[in-house]
Amino acid sequence: MMRPTRKLFGWLRRIAAVSAVLLAVPMPAWALIEIDITQGNIEPLPVAIPDFVAGSGSEAEVAANISNVVEANLERSGLFRPLNEQAFIQTITNPDLPPQFADWRVINAQALVTGRVTRLGDGRLKAEFRLWDVFAGQQMTGQQYFTAPDNWRRVGHIIADAIYERLTGEKGHFDTRIVFVDETGTKDSRTKRLAIMDQDGANIRYLTNGRDLVLTPRFSPSSQEITYMSYGSGEPRVFLLNIETGQREIVGNFPGMTYSPRFSPDGQRVLMSLQQGGNANIYAMDLRSRRTTRLTNSPSIDTAPSYSPDGRQIVFESDRGGTQQVYVMDANGGNAQRISFGEGRYSTPVWSPRGDLIAFTKQLGGKFLIGVMKPDGSRERILTEGFHNEGPTWSPNGRIIMFFRDVPGAGGGPQLWAVNLTGRNERRVPTPSFASDPAWSPLLN
Amino acid sequence: MSGLFPSKSLLNLAVVLLVAVSLAACAGRAKQADVAGQAVPGSQQDFVVNVGDRVFFSVDSSVLSATSQDTLRKQAAWLAQYPSYQVMIEGHADERGTREYNLGLSARRGDAVKNYLISQGVPSNRLKMIAYGKERPVAVCDNESCWNQNRRGVTVLSGGAGS
Numbered sequence: 235m236m237r238p239t240r241k242l243f244g245w246l247r248r249i250a251a252v253s254a255v256l257l258a259v260p261m262p263a264w265a266l267i268e269i270d271i272t273q274g275n276i277e278p279l280p281v282a283i284p285d286f287v288a289g290s291g292s293e294a295e296v297a298a299n300i301s302n303v304v305e306a307n308l309e310r311s312g313l314f315r316p317l318n319e320q321a322f323i324q325t326i327t328n329p330d331l332p333p334q335f336a337d338w339r340v341i342n343a344q345a346l347v348t349g350r351v352t353r354l355g356d357g358r359l360k361a362e363f364r365l366w367d368v369f370a371g372q373q374m375t376g377q378q379y380f381t382a383p384d385n386w387r388r389v390g391h392i393i394a395d396a397i398y399e400r401l402t403g404e405k406g407h408f409d410t411r412i413v414f415v416d417e418t419g420t421k422d423s424r425t426k427r428l429a430i431m432d433q434d435g436a437n438i439r440y441l442t443n444g445r446d447l448v449l450t451p452r453f454s455p456s457s458q459e460i461t462y463m464s465y466g467s468g469e470p471r472v473f474l475l476n477i478e479t480g481q482r483e484i485v486g487n488f489p490g491m492t493y494s495p496r497f498s499p500d501g502q503r504v505l506m507s508l509q510q511g512g513n514a515n516i517y518a519m520d521l522r523s524r525r526t527t528r529l530t531n532s533p534s535i536d537t538a539p540s541y542s543p544d545g546r547q548i549v550f551e552s553d554r555g556g557t558q559q560v561y562v563m564d565a566n567g568g569n570a571q572r573i574s575f576g577e578g579r580y581s582t583p584v585w586s587p588r589g590d591l592i593a594f595t596k597q598l599g600g601k602f603l604i605g606v607m608k609p610d611g612s613r614e615r616i617l618t619e620g621f622h623n624e625g626p627t628w629s630p631n632g633r634i635i636m637f638f639r640d641v642p643g644a645g646g647g648p649q650l651w652a653v654n655l656t657g658r659n660e661r662r663v664p665t666p667s668f669a670s671d672p673a674w675s676p677l678l679n
Numbered sequence: 680m681s682g683l684f685p686s687k688s689l690l691n692l693a694v695v696l697l698v699a700v701s702l703a704a705c706a707g708r709a710k711q712a713d714v715a716g717q718a719v720p721g722s723q724q725d726f727v728v729n730v731g732d733r734v735f736f737s738v739d740s741s742v743l744s745a746t747s748q749d750t751l752r753k754q755a756a757w758l759a760q761y762p763s764y765q766v767m768i769e770g771h772a773d774e775r776g777t778r779e780y781n782l783g784l785s786a787r788r789g790d791a792v793k794n795y796l797i798s799q800g801v802p803s804n805r806l807k808m809i810a811y812g813k814e815r816p817v818a819v820c821d822n823e824s825c826w827n828q829n830r831r832g833v834t835v836l837s838g839g840a841g842s
Contacts, residue, residue: 421819447814449778470782470809491786491810494779507779509810512741512787535783551780557739558780581777595777621821624777640774642821671778 268401278315279401281308282343284326285319286363289352293359296386297351300361303390304347306434307408308397311634312659317343329364338368345374347397351386358382361389365397375400387436392679407629408433411675412636413451413460413477416440417647417668424668428462430477433629433674435664441477450494453675456501460673461485463493472506474521486519486526494537498545505529505539505548516550516567529567540584540592541565542609549573549583549592549609560594562609573611578603582625585609586632591655593626593635604637606655617657625670630677636663638670721761723836730757734792736830739776741787743795747832751792754834755799764839766801768792770810771833773826778812786810792832 283305286297308314324337329348338346349363364376377396379389388409395406416429428441428448442448442464451462458478463470472485472495486492491509498505502521507514516530516539530536534554541548549562555572558579563570574580578598585592586606596603596616603619604626622640629636629652636652647668653660663672718725726732731754734747743751758764770789772781789808797803818825 422816424814426814449782449812449814491782493782507783509783509786512790514783514786535780535787537779537783538777553780558777581780597776622774644819646821 268403276313278313279344280317280342281314281345281347282317282319282322282338282341282368283308283347284322286349286351286361287326287329289350289360293351293353296359296383297349300351300386300390300393301347301349303387303434304349304363304394304397307391307394310434310661311398311407312654312661313398313402314345317341329362332371332373333366335366335368335371338366343368345397345401347393349393353383354380359386359389361386361393363393363396365400387432388678391432391434395677395679404633405631405677407631407634407674407677409679410630410677411453412650412663412672413441413453413675414638414650414665414672415448415451415670416665417670418444421644421647428460428475429665429669431665433663438666441475441480450671452496452673454497454501455499455676459501461495461497461504463495472504474504485521486517486524488517488526492517494539496540498541499543500545505541507535507537507539516548518565527567529563530570538582542585543587543589547609549585551581551583558597560592560611573607573609575611576614584626584628586628587630588632591632593628595624595626595637604635604653606635615657617653617655618651618660623651625672627672627674629674636672636674638672640670721839723839726754726757726834726836730754732835733831733833735827736788736832737827738773738830739784741784741791743791748795751795752799755796755801758796758801758805761839762805764805764836766796766806767835767837768796768806768808769815769831769833769835770808771815771829771831772811772813773829774813774816775826776813782810782812785812788830788832792834796834 283301286301288294288297305316309316321341324334326348329350333346346366346368352360354360358380360378360380362378365374367374381389391409394408398406410433411430412433413430416427417424419425425444426448427444428451429438431438447465449463451460453460458476460475462473464473470491472492473482474485475482485504488508492506495504495506503518505518508517513533514535514537516536517526517528519526532554534552536550536552539548539550546565547562548565551558551560558581559572560574560580560583561570561572578596580594580596582595583592591606592609593606596605601619602622602624603616604623605614605616607614621642623637626635626637633655634652638648639651640648648670650663650665650669650672652663718728731750734750768789770785772785789810793806793808816829818828
């Protein structure tokens, strides 16, 4: 059971584009409703989220939009069941006043979220929300945020994260983005572009124009950069791209194809494979000194490296034993140990941000599966399986795994999907076209 | 590459080789019928139609079959006869593998083709190699009859008097 112990009220949450101020409310004297998100089969918590109130008439639309973003996020997590507003009895007109709890109890709302959006004299929006425990008749948390009007979606995500954290005791994953490869055209003539969007599919933006084939984008944990592989003139190579400025540079000066890049947890290094004849070895490049270090040296394909969150170990795949399997080595390349021993092939390992699990793709019996195992290879669990599932990426709180699923058929193509760590609540992630190689950003706020 | 049952790999290998040979034969016949007598000796079309520009691989393998070696010997002989061409070897994998590994596997295939051509006397400075992983399939159905066409090494010509 994850019981929130940290005081949520005692600090000011500062983020780049949205400033937050705590709403003055009394601390709850005892623990209120909470959600245990470690269980496989939980009943989603019934929550009522009436449209946020408009401070004046002109904010009605954005107020409703923000509360709709909150509601959609909570619903998609699988942990909450937003109630139909047609069942609501009380109309919230002043969110500063305690609601008529009896009106919300009778429709079985466990939690109630109220809020208000006001346009300030300087043009900014002020968004306030309060989370109420309906059956205890208490406010659980409340905050207000100030932001530019075109940032309203982020405010919705930040409020949803605050609600998620208050009710589960863990950080949320809503104020995050996904970088992925957008795919258009027929199967034998695909155009691939790097694209970035909010985790719910909104605010999509294309980072490359499709002229060059691009693959496997990954976020920096600490800057507005991604690393990815691109074809172009000459050898295909690993690049860095600043997603704000568009500035692009090649990572390293290697005598061959480099691919499968991934940042270190401190953002200072990039791991990648260098193809050398029929073999691939893993290298690390320090982005400040530009120094490169060879980490593996075997007559095999060593690729898909991923650091542990403490930076002390690296998980990767290698066919040094005959078929693709997953290995863990020290960050300096020593002491490589195979950890995957189940039936089938194991590939694309990614270390959980919590450090406790490694997600992987597994090929068995003509199917492609997504699973997790502990870093010592024990306690393998398969989360999804089918014709083709590949390339897991973790939500920053380590609770959700996103991956791509290729759909067979002449008009088929890859789509993004997400599944909870429990294997439940599998959902498609909306994208405008076919999409592959997703990577989840850190929490932005 | 993968996607088949390891326990049946020998059987599959045999099937794959048969299919690959018969497909190559079909393609050759079809093209020869279409362009009967039109491929100018020494042209890229001549290379594709009368020599064969590609070899095929079995699942998760970069081993050159006897048929592939035969094709590559003919390629080397043709390239010796027409020395003005530069060569880009493309390594490819089928869709039944993961992206990163397939880049490595397709490079391994391209490297095998390149090394074989060098062993047959093609100067290495005429040869370049690029690995496409599973990114450039030529056949798009969702079964082995397409996948075995995509596990390939293609010898692409540039320059040359006939181009």
